[in-house]
Amino acid sequence: MSTMQHGAAVIEVSHIDKSYGEFRAVQDLTFEVRAGEVFAMLGPNGAGKSTTIRMILDILRPDHGTIAVFGGAIDAARKDRIGYLPEDRGLYRSAKVIDMMVYLGVLKGMDKEAARQRALQLLEELGLAANAKQKVSELSKGMQQKVQFMVTILHDPDLIIIDEPFSGLDPVNTMVIKDLLMGFRNRGGAVVMSTHQMYHVEEMADRLLMINRGQQALYGPVDEVRNRYAIHAVQVEGEGDWTSLAGVQRVEPPGEGEVGELLHLKPGVTSAALLSEIAARPDLTIRRFELAVPSLNEIFIQVVEDGAHA
Amino acid sequence: MRKTLIVARHELLSNLMRRSFLVATFGVPVLTIGLMLLVTSITVQFAVDKDLGAIGFADESGLFSGASTEGTALTAFPTASDAQAAFEAGDLGAYFIIPADYLTSGQIALFTRAGMPANVQDQIDRFLAMHLSAGINQETVARLLNPVTLNLDLLDSGRTIGSEAAVALFIMPLLFMMIFMMALQSASSYLMSGVVEEKSNRIMEVLITSLTPSQLLRGKILGLGVLALIQVSIWVAAAALGLRLGQAVPALNGISLQADIVAWAFIFFLLDFFLLAAVMAAIGAVAGSEQESRQISGLFTLVLVLPIFFLTSFITDPNGGVALFFSLFPLTAPVAIILRLGMTTVPLEQILLSLLILTVTALAAAWVGGRVFGWSLLMYGKRPGVRAILRAIRRSGQMGTTATEARS
Numbered sequence: 132m133s134t135m136q137h138g139a140a141v142i143e144v145s146h147i148d149k150s151y152g153e154f155r156a157v158q159d160l161t162f163e164v165r166a167g168e169v170f171a172m173l174g175p176n177g178a179g180k181s182t183t184i185r186m187i188l189d190i191l192r193p194d195h196g197t198i199a200v201f202g203g204a205i206d207a208a209r210k211d212r213i214g215y216l217p218e219d220r221g222l223y224r225s226a227k228v229i230d231m232m233v234y235l236g237v238l239k240g241m242d243k244e245a246a247r248q249r250a251l252q253l254l255e256e257l258g259l260a261a262n263a264k265q266k267v268s269e270l271s272k273g274m275q276q277k278v279q280f281m282v283t284i285l286h287d288p289d290l291i292i293i294d295e296p297f298s299g300l301d302p303v304n305t306m307v308i309k310d311l312l313m314g315f316r317n318r319g320g321a322v323v324m325s326t327h328q329m330y331h332v333e334e335m336a337d338r339l340l341m342i343n344r345g346q347q348a349l350y351g352p353v354d355e356v357r358n359r360y361a362i363h364a365v366q367v368e369g370e371g372d373w374t375s376l377a378g379v380q381r382v383e384p385p386g387e388g389e390v391g392e393l394l395h396l397k398p399g400v401t402s403a404a405l406l407s408e409i410a411a412r413p414d415l416t417i418r419r420f421e422l423a424v425p426s427l428n429e430i431f432i433q434v435v436e437d438g439a440h441a
Numbered sequence: 442m443r444k445t446l447i448v449a450r451h452e453l454l455s456n457l458m459r460r461s462f463l464v465a466t467f468g469v470p471v472l473t474i475g476l477m478l479l480v481t482s483i484t485v486q487f488a489v490d491k492d493l494g495a496i497g498f499a500d501e502s503g504l505f506s507g508a509s510t511e512g513t514a515l516t517a518f519p520t521a522s523d524a525q526a527a528f529e530a531g532d533l534g535a536y537f538i539i540p541a542d543y544l545t546s547g548q549i550a551l552f553t554r555a556g557m558p559a560n561v562q563d564q565i566d567r568f569l570a571m572h573l574s575a576g577i578n579q580e581t582v583a584r585l586l587n588p589v590t591l592n593l594d595l596l597d598s599g600r601t602i603g604s605e606a607a608v609a610l611f612i613m614p615l616l617f618m619m620i621f622m623m624a625l626q627s628a629s630s631y632l633m634s635g636v637v638e639e640k641s642n643r644i645m646e647v648l649i650t651s652l653t654p655s656q657l658l659r660g661k662i663l664g665l666g667v668l669a670l671i672q673v674s675i676w677v678a679a680a681a682l683g684l685r686l687g688q689a690v691p692a693l694n695g696i697s698l699q700a701d702i703v704a705w706a707f708i709f710f711l712l713d714f715f716l717l718a719a720v721m722a723a724i725g726a727v728a729g730s731e732q733e734s735r736q737i738s739g740l741f742t743l744v745l746v747l748p749i750f751f752l753t754s755f756i757t758d759p760n761g762g763v764a765l766f767f768s769l770f771p772l773t774a775p776v777a778i779i780l781r782l783g784m785t786t787v788p789l790e791q792i793l794l795s796l797l798i799l800t801v802t803a804l805a806a807a808w809v810g811g812r813v814f815g816w817s818l819l820m821y822g823k824r825p826g827v828r829a830i831l832r833a834i835r836r837s838g839q840m841g842t843t844a845t846e847a848r849s
Contacts, residue, residue: 188650207652215650221642226455234451238444238651282647 135166140202141290141321142187147196149182149345156182157193158345164323166289169316171336171353172325173427175435179345180325181218184292187323188215201289211240214288218295218325222275222282224268228254231267232282239286246285253281257307273304280308284315291315292323297331309335329427339427341434348434357424360433364395364423365402371415378405393423444652448660453668456631465627466672470679478686493534493553493561497524502543508572515568528552537565614783615749617702618776620676621710626742628669628714629721632661633734636725636814645818654815662718669714670707677703702782705792709775709799716771716803717741719810726817727825741772748777759785768795771802809834 135141142164149157157179164170174180185191187198189205201209223231229250236246254260257277262270270278276299283291296312297305313335316322326332332339332353339356341349349356364383367373368391373382378400383393396405402422409415425433456462496514499521500506510517516533518524524536535553543549549565567586574582639645648657721738728734747767748755754763759781767777768787774795781787816833817825825833 190646190649210650213650215647217643217646219643219646221644223638223644224642234447235647235651237447238648 135201135289135319135321137167137319139166140164141166141200142323143197143199144183144187145197145199147183147186147193147198149179149186149191149193156345157186157342160196160342160345160347162340162347162350164290164321165338166321167316167319168337169312169322169324169335171332171339172323172342173327173329173332173339173431174342174348178342180342181294182345183342184294184323184325187292188213208240211286212289214283214286214291214293216279216283216291216293216296218298222267222278224266226267227264228259228267228270228278229263232278232285235282236285239288241286249285249287250281253285257281272299273301276300277304277307280311284311288320290321290323292325294325295328296324296326297328329431333427341431343435349430353427356430357427358422360430361422361424362395363398364393365405366391366393366419366421366423367409367417368392368419369415369417371412373415376405376408376412376415378408391419444656445660445663448652448657449664449667452631452635452661452664456665456668457671459631462627462631462668462672465623466675469623470676470683474679474683474686495533496561496564497527497533497536498539499524499536500539501541502539503541504544505539505569505572508568510568513564513568515564525552535561539569614702614780615752616680617706617783618749618779620680621673621706621713621775621779622746624669624673624676625710625714625717625745627672628665629717630735630738631668632665632718633721633725633738634731635661636722637728637731637734640726640818641731649818654818655811658719658722658811658814661722662715665718666711666714670711673707673710699782702779705782706775706779708796709778712796712799712803713745713775716799716806717745719803719806719814723810723813723817726814727820727830744772746776747773748780752780755780755784760787765791769798771799774799 140163142162144160144162147157147160148155160179160183172180172183182191186193187200187205189210198205201212203209226234229247232250232253233243233246236250237243241249251260251263254263257280259270259274259277259281262274267275267278280296283293291312293312296308300308309331312322312324316337324332324336336353338352339349340347341356351359373379373392373394376394378396380395380397383395385391385393394405396402406420409417409420494514495516497516497518498505499518500508501521505517508517516527518527518536521538524533524538527533528536535551537549537551539549540546551565553561570582570586571579574585639648652660720741721734724734724737724741728737748764751763751767754761755777758764764777764781767773768781768791770777778787778792778795812834813830817830
């Protein structure tokens, strides 16, 4: 159970740079991750996400800038408070599940018996108790992924750094892992999640950092970022002639797979004013009325394309 | 230190339970002792069954007519057919014919149902010699028949062995050296394949967020070093037991494991293990696959046993230039010193100098190997070039990744 104060800075990254020869993998990156939040790290392949994560974990050292974890420079004790699941992950295939979990738990500073008890508890919770004494190679791929996740949280870390957490998981296991991560966050833990799957970010993340070409492209609370990209329009679902509304400049029909028209507002007209106008019109009925906010996926594509043209 | 010991314990226990380790550790001595017992029992059995009973002979040369057969198992027959008839009737265990040209040809024809025990030939030799040398002092004849009973006093090493065991002078150190090399090879290959596995299954990236590469490397070397010591101790004990059981075999008579050789061998073995382990760990971390790492490590193993190719030089002059060179060259020193210790007394200053060179080399290998190991843990797929490796050795504490090296 996390003992950190909710909202306290867990990771503080300040103006870090990292170059590989002539290639600048990370440039002047600054952000912070707080206790009790899911922090999404986004970006196209090769944007610098993995390099940044490896610098946080002290696997790589930044050329410039500083990184503080749990209030100080990372050391062995601080590393033991982190659970890390890289994208390229594996297990000791010839080892028994329980033995391998205990070994990795003990390496994280746990007492051997405590590691065994905790491993058995997690195996029970995730429905793998019967597989404890099986060799890892005898497990299905989905089971192995669950074991990998269990290893990440076995030592009850305060910070989980997880790269593509749901890659290759079926919907049921995705839900299980998602619940575990959200439970961890609600207990005050911090989750850094690097992923390409935007709907998971929309669903889970409190704040995000989008990196493009090694630089910060977007940073802040998810809702705030989405609103920043909101267009001056509302999406409505209902019946009536929307073009007859005084505050509407033009009406965009629904795209493929979409429901409801997009009403672009005239300059100076607010969404609240338009809603009042609709309410005053008996010939118009609405079932849904919401601000037209682009999905993170659309924002992601736009940012990457803007970056490519810059 | 705690994490180093955790890794060491893990490496020791997980490899100790490997089927291949158990088969090699207990199978080799069981097989060796079993063979020793088999050879011993065959030797004893042969000695018990050597009495073929009466042996007949027919003299066609006329040289032995009237010769006394008193006190022997020999019976004279007038003709070859008489001897043959007695043999076929089961009265004789064997018979031989002395042909007319025996004196010039020296050949006789022996007929027997099965093989011929050595003592039968001894009896025939003795009978023929005694009667050909009629008139000469019989003690002189006996000495002519067996002029030397050699007892080899190795003044350098203070050992005495029988002449039949002289061959063991170089076979024993060879055997001894094989024991150590096999243990060394298996432990270091466990280390290398472990590193390759941890890299290829990508668990390495998780491990190095729990401990430093040097803690990981030290733990592996320590754990597998203990594993190798256990294996070599079992083999040496089995060899000692095998030799004790094999004393009935003439070639092993008087041969035993010498405490001084065992002690020196253990010291050299440990240092050689540290040297090889550091090299193997670096190879395992740098190589793209287990197959590739085995190919590279095979070259090192070949160098280690290079003195075997110069065995003749070691036997003819164990303190000569070739033997000295291989004793001082760190990679071949353990094999060369063990070989020489079995054959002669190696000057103490040479042993100490060899140890010093080996220790310095092992420390240097640990330093270089540690840097390469730490640097290459997160590099997957492509094997880095020599220039990149040299750069990594010069740079301190930096870990490489596939990305860093692709861009550098």
